[in-house]
Amino acid sequence: QKEVEQNSGPLSVPEGAIASLNCTYSDRGSQSFFWYRQYSGKSPELIMFIYSNGDKEDGRFTAQLNKASQYVSLLIRDSQPSDSATYLCAVNVWNTDKLIFGTGTRLQVFP
Amino acid sequence: ETGVTQTPRHLVMGMTNKKSLKCEQHLGHNAMYWYKQSAKKPLELMFVYNFKEQTENNSVPSRFSPECPNSSHLFLHLHTLQPEDSALYLCASSQDHGTGREGNQPQHFGDGTRLSIL
Numbered sequence: 001q002k003e004v005e006q007n008s009g010p011l012s013v014p015e016g017a018i019a020s021l022n023c024t025y026s027d028r029g030s031q032s033f034f035w036y037r038q039y040s041g042k043s044p045e046l047i048m049f050i051y052s053n054g055d056k057e058d059g060r061f062t063a064q065l066n067k068a069s070q071y072v073s074l075l076i077r078d079s080q081p082s083d084s085a086t087y088l089c090a091v092n093v094w095n096t097d098k099l100i101f102g103t104g105t106r107l108q109v110f111p
Numbered sequence: 112e113t114g115v116t117q118t119p120r121h122l123v124m125g126m127t128n129k130k131s132l133k134c135e136q137h138l139g140h141n142a143m144y145w146y147k148q149s150a151k152k153p154l155e156l157m158f159v160y161n162f163k164e165q166t167e168n169n170s171v172p173s174r175f176s177p178e179c180p181n182s183s184h185l186f187l188h189l190h191t192l193q194p195e196d197s198a199l200y201l202c203a204s205s206q207d208h209g210t211g212r213e214g215n216q217p218q219h220f221g222d223g224t225r226l227s228i229l
Contacts, residue, residue, distance in 0.1 A: 032214035043201055043220040051214035092215045101154035
């Protein structure tokens, strides 16, 4: 059974701080890694995706991938109250269209 | 037009009813997906269609019947559902079949249909 693990949280950080969200996965063949943000009562919204080991930056967001450790993370710099949401990690099953999602980490950014 | 549109947004139905959920994507994608999201559970893939052909049925009960008449439209036909089928049903689309590429193209989600079974 392929799995994606995330700490459910809540992760509470003050406004302006860096939020660090982590995800581990079990399928060594996974090639594609996605981070989605989901506000309460809304659908998931794509934040970042990463395919290669290392860091990928987009604005205040940085995705970090370490395939050897089967670990992917999302850093949010200068966190804002509007970043308060559940962050879903998704990983593909090798050589398929299937994505396996984690249960998500709830982030709370307080003023 | 928003990228992926789902209708209806909310649906309440009895266990003996038949209804359909509709999804339409305006992104020019050729892969479409149905997901189920229940409280406290991860998003659960139900079906995958690539170029109108079903490529994945994730052990979904036959009371859920998908239909994909073309690359832009996807339906989920519902009949004799159970109370445990109450959930948020999400449709997604992506650009391409992921196999053989550097990586899978991102999936973009619609707003979902909140389904309640009485």
